Amino acid sequence: MNVRVAGLMSGTSADGIDVAIADIAGLPRPHGEGVQIELFAFATLPWPEAERALIFDLFAGQGTPADLCRANFRLAEVFADAVQRVAASAGVSLSSIDLIGSHGQTIWHDVAADGRVTSTLQIGEPAVIAARTGVTTIGDFRVADVAVGGQGAPLVSIFDWLLLRPPPRLHGVEGGWRAVQNIGGIGNVTFLPPVDLDVAPLAFDTGPGNVLIDWAARFASGGELTYDQDGALASRGRVVEPLLTRWLAHPYFRQPPPKTTGRELFSVHLAETMRAEAKAMGASPADFVATVTVLTAASIADAYARFAPGPIAEVVVAGGGVHNPALMAALHTQLAARLGRNVAVGPHDALGFPADAKEALTFALLAYLCAHGLPGNVPSCTGAKEAAVLGKIAPGKNYRGLLEVRLPAAHF
Known part of the structure; x- marks a missing residue:
């Protein structure tokens, strides 16, 4: 069964939010015969000027814990709006989207002197995105790889x-x-x-x-x-x-x-x-x-x-x-x-995949794998000790239907 997933990505340039909407089917070997992805909507929406300035302030270590806390919610509002705008422009009903996979915005990636990643922080609260869109949202993918000794990147692998x-x-x-x-x-x-x-x-x-x-x-x-x-x-x-x-x-x-x-x-x-x-x-x-x-x-x-x-x-x-x-x-x-x-x-x-859409599609795929209880990291690429399911699930209004109808064989 096809699962419709919106992937969201904002990178270290913070020049915009990439939104890809795709239908994903199949499972990776040996769980299935392979994964198929069909992209049918993609756009990059620029960050509003105030939010982009906020991101760069946080990059520079400026701001209090309260500022960071508020930014976590404030950026999520913009992520949620981006999904709704791209869906509307493409003529896609928001209710037809089963999952959202959001990378969030990296604020800090902590690398020790010996090259180990000790922690990583992406903000843009998935629960806010789920609340605004009604769509179950999976985010915060990198931390699970770091928790098992990985670098938390490159997840695109x-x-x-x-x-x-x-x-x-x-x-x-x-x-x-x-x-x-x-x-x-x-x-x-x-x-x-x-x-x-x-x-x-x-x-x-x-x-x-x-x-x-x-x-x-x-x-x-x-x-x-x-x-x-x-x-x-x-x-x-x-x-x-x-x-x-x-x-x-x-x-x-x-x-x-x-x-x-x-x-x-x-x-x-x-x-x-x-x-x-x-x-x-x-x-x-x-x-x-x-x-x-x-x-x-x-x-x-x-x-x-x-x-x-x-x-x-x-x-x-x-x-x-x-x-x-x-x-x-x-x-x-x-x-x-x-x-x-x-x-x-x-x-x-x-x-067969547009260069600009690649990273947003990756986070759509990661959400899909998480929903099926399947690993999203490649240990030989991230340095993790083991494969791990990546992502934290923020249920939306569609959560029960997602479990019972769209993903009946998923391993939550």
């Missing part, structure tokens, strides 16, 4: 593992692996073996995605831009190679997986330090944007050269970075340089 494994001899490469690279605020990759290899995938955060580029664009535009649209600023600048070499020496890039990172490490403070270094070397604001853009591409390519478990035959890119031509061109160049050969690089859309 479950989508990749269940739906995107490559065929044998991808692009003619014997034993060729597919790298599924997300470039949001932070970059993360899942390395997928071909279907004829009985080996586990590997995933981790590669480092900065758009987070430093966005900061550089705001600086270069005097605050007028929140990101480098079409890579225009980077295209006008030159890459300062000594700076690129220095920044690539950051210890995170050499740290072996499993590993995750966030704005706590690639922070405004770090960006300001990097900008001061660039200014001291005579780099213009556009040069700074160009250099941090190549830093993102080079850190991704360097991660592949260091840690890929097999030959990379294809790189598939999702996230906001796919829309930055300067970044995509730099990624192709850096991969060729660091892997010693040209590698096919393209958008996620070629695999």
